[in-house]
Amino acid sequence: MAMRLIEIDHACVAYGAPPRxxxxxxxxxxxxxxxxxxxxxxxxGKSTLLRLLLGSEHPVxxxxxxxxxxxxxxxxxxGYVPQKYSLFPDKTVLDNITFGPEVSEFSLWGRLTPGFYxxxxxxxxxxxxxxxxxxxxxxxxxxxxxxxxxxxxxxxxLAQALMTKPRILLMDEAFSALDPGTRKEMQKLIRVLWQSxxxxxxxxxxxxxxxxxxxxxxxxxxxxxxxxxxxVVLDLRVPDxxxxxxxxxxxxxxxxxxxxxxAAPVATAR
Amino acid sequence: MSAGFLLIHAKPxxxxxxxxxxxxxxxxxxxxxxxxxxxxxxxxxERVTPTVAQMVRxxxxxxxxxxxxxxxxxQGGSVAQRxxxxxxxxxxxxxxxRFIYSMLLLIPAVLLGLHMGLFPYVGVLFTRFILFFDKIxxxxxxxxxxxxxxxxxxxxxxxxxxxxxxxIILDAVNLTRAVPGEQVVKAFTLGAGDFDVAYRVVLKxxxxxxxxxxxxNLKAVMCFLFAGEMIASTxxxxxxxxxxxxxxxxxxxxxxxxxxxxxxxxxxxxxxxVNRKLHPWFxxx
Numbered sequence: 001m002a003m004r005l006i007e008i009d010h011a012c013v014a015y016g017a018p019p020r021x022x023x024x025x026x027x028x029x030x031x032x033x034x035x036x037x038x039x040x041x042x043x044x045g046k047s048t049l050l051r052l053l054l055g056s057e058h059p060v061x062x063x064x065x066x067x068x069x070x071x072x073x074x075x076x077x078x079g080y081v082p083q084k085y086s087l088f089p090d091k092t093v094l095d096n097i098t099f100g101p102e103v104s105e106f107s108l109w110g111r112l113t114p115g116f117y118x119x120x121x122x123x124x125x126x127x128x129x130x131x132x133x134x135x136x137x138x139x140x141x142x143x144x145x146x147x148x149x150x151x152x153x154x155x156x157x158l159a160q161a162l163m164t165k166p167r168i169l170l171m172d173e174a175f176s177a178l179d180p181g182t183r184k185e186m187q188k189l190i191r192v193l194w195q196s197x198x199x200x201x202x203x204x205x206x207x208x209x210x211x212x213x214x215x216x217x218x219x220x221x222x223x224x225x226x227x228x229x230x231x232v233v234l235d236l237r238v239p240d241x242x243x244x245x246x247x248x249x250x251x252x253x254x255x256x257x258x259x260x261x262x263a264a265p266v267a268t269a270r
Numbered sequence: 271m272s273a274g275f276l277l278i279h280a281k282p283x284x285x286x287x288x289x290x291x292x293x294x295x296x297x298x299x300x301x302x303x304x305x306x307x308x309x310x311x312x313x314x315x316e317r318v319t320p321t322v323a324q325m326v327r328x329x330x331x332x333x334x335x336x337x338x339x340x341x342x343x344x345q346g347g348s349v350a351q352r353x354x355x356x357x358x359x360x361x362x363x364x365x366x367x368r369f370i371y372s373m374l375l376l377i378p379a380v381l382l383g384l385h386m387g388l389f390p391y392v393g394v395l396f397t398r399f400i401l402f403f404d405k406i407x408x409x410x411x412x413x414x415x416x417x418x419x420x421x422x423x424x425x426x427x428x429x430x431x432x433x434x435x436x437x438i439i440l441d442a443v444n445l446t447r448a449v450p451g452e453q454v455v456k457a458f459t460l461g462a463g464d465f466d467v468a469y470r471v472v473l474k475x476x477x478x479x480x481x482x483x484x485x486x487n488l489k490a491v492m493c494f495l496f497a498g499e500m501i502a503s504t505x506x507x508x509x510x511x512x513x514x515x516x517x518x519x520x521x522x523x524x525x526x527x528x529x530x531x532x533x534x535x536x537x538x539x540x541x542x543x544v545n546r547k548l549h550p551w552f553x554x555x
Binding site: 090 | 458
């Protein structure tokens with residue numbers, strides 16, 4: 001039986017003074033190994049939900065538990081791929097990919113020890129293997145991020161996040177700045193990586209087709225009214241693989257849930 | 271020359287770029303030579319606008335003869351020996367020493383700015399104070415500095431630090447805060463701790479811009495250094511210029527001013543070169 005990895009209990013998030021609710025009583029349970037896509041209109045709090053899980057945002061009410069524990073700041077249990085600024089511009093592609101293991105295994109002073117260089121060589125071999133898996137050449141490893149296309153940068157960001165072998169991978173509209181062709185390639189890649197690593201993925205997107213193509217489960221966030229925060233209005237299990245003839249029907253369902261601003265109970269579909 | 275010579279979309283070719291960019295130098299030098307020649311024709315004892323020959327002679331004396339207070343030193347020897355015992359070398363060495371000390375004292379300023387920008391409690395502790403300090407006119411503090419630190423080197427170096435450090439600190443704070451939050455969160459998710467984020471992620475990213483900021487403040491550094499040297503010093507380029515002013519020694523003052531400009535240009539060029547070599551990824555947008 002799959003283990004429950006993420007639990008969100010009645011979590012509310014509000015900003016400003018007086019507090020303006022963004023998320024309102026979110027209840028969500030995610031099992032290990034799931035690929036969950038979060039859908040919703042702009043400003044509905046998709047990224048806020050992701051930040052809650054990262055630990056860079058904290059609920060005013062309710063709880064967020066990862067593996068039964070509350071986390072108050074981001075750490076290496078959760079990998080993160082944002083839409084922009086996902087790579088460190090001062091490091092080469094290889095240095096970006098090996099940054100995680102290097103920084104967690106060696107302190108600033110530890111880098112001066114001979115063991116560091118030995119370990120670094122091992123990490124480079126591993127990073128080159130990741131480069132190959134994401135479809136980049138060895139020569140690309142020596143380039144700086146700004147010498148890569150947007151799609152290549154996001155591939156490297158994926159490899160960088162997966163190199164630390166996180167239990168959860170949080171992706172915030174990671175493909176939304178890419179052209180349609182590159183986007184499709186990236187969707188294939190993330191599916192392959194998800195299947196081979198077994199990492200639990202939470203993927204924020206506003207693209208319904210993308211959510212259906214990628215996720216094993218799609219949740220929709222929507223606001224009841226402008227004064228209220230968003231809630232989960234639809235929690236849909238997607239057949240894996242999703243049959244082509246089912247997609248238009250599911251798209252309609254998701255889009256109508258996303259546009260629905262009336263108070264609605266959570267619809268759970270299987 | 272294409273149509274629309276003065277319009278926004280004009281594109282000067284290489285020849286026009288070269289001609290126009292040097293034209294003001296040629297005009298300035300030509301004007302000076304004309305004025306100097308006219309004044310010397312009217313008054314052969316004229317000292318305000320020395321001729322080129324007088325300036326060359328003045329610079330030759332400065333670069334190859336010891337200062338008046340060092341006359342007892344050996345006057346013979348090779349050109350190199352004479353140069354290293356000269357007034358110009360002695361002054362350049364003294365000014366450079368103060369300049370290097372001041373630059374080194376800017377390192378803690380950069381680190382303070384980094385910590386203020388990243389660690390909220392450090393920011394809260396220092397920001398208001400530094401903002402206040404930044405508004406104090408450094409030269410107005412000169413008497414206080416001389417009283418507190420004496421008229422030796424320390425007061426002059428402190429004047430530079432007081433004058434430039436707040437700007438560098440606030441610049442470092444702004445640059446630190448401009449690093450996208452995603453990068454900081456990402457570093458934490460990759461296993462970095464607070465100091466790893468500060469020194470291995472943020473400092474490395476802001477370093478080329480910090481070097482640029484220091485480079486753009488070089489003139490301010492030199493202004494404060496010269497003020498200190500002119501008021502209380504027994505050596506240094508500014509001390510010499512102030513001393514020569516009393517004797518209307520324009521034949522040495524003008525070459526000295528050009529020498530200072532050349533040194534500053536070399537420091538600026540070196541910093542740009544080092545910045546490019548150390549940060550090949552950095553391209554100023």
